[in-house]
Amino acid sequence: MGTMLQAADPSLEDFQQLEGCNEVLNVTRPxxxxxxxxxxxxxxxxxxxxxxxxxxxxALAEYDIAGRVGELSEAGARIAREAADSFTGRDGRPRWVLGSMGPGT
Incomplete structure (x- = not known):
């Protein structure tokens, strides 16, 4: 995920000046x-x-945005679910979304 996000070359503005915080892209660059x-x-x-x-x-406390855990998590889950549902709608084959939780950076 991280490598492919970085390959899209998001700007510092896309990161809301929080360079490397890929989770922010869930709201700025879905x-x-x-x-x-x-x-x-x-x-x-x-x-x-x-x-x-x-x-x-x-992890988000390192960026001083620990209060955004719910917002960023919900947005990330919604984006993945929408993509899964879109592909399921094309051929009827079920697609799943796995929640990703890390220990930190």
Whole structure:
């Protein structure tokens, strides 16, 4: 997820001046996050992970935005679910979303 997000070359503005905080892209650039999910589904995977590995108190506290855990987590889950539902709608094959939770950076 992180490598593909970085390959899209998001700007510092996209990161809300929080360089490297990929979870912020869930709200500022959901198109980039969705494109990662879509790329995986397009090649035939059945499930994707949410862009929420660092959406936890400890990791977001490093950026001084620990209070945004819920917002960023919900946005990441919604983007992944929408992509999964879109691909399921095309051929009827179920697609799943796996929540990603990391310990920190």
């Amino acid at each position: 198109d980039i996050v969705a494109s990662v999910h879509e790329a995986y589904f397009a090649v035939g995977v059945d499930c994707v992970e949410t862009n929420t590995f660092g959406a936890n108190f400890a």
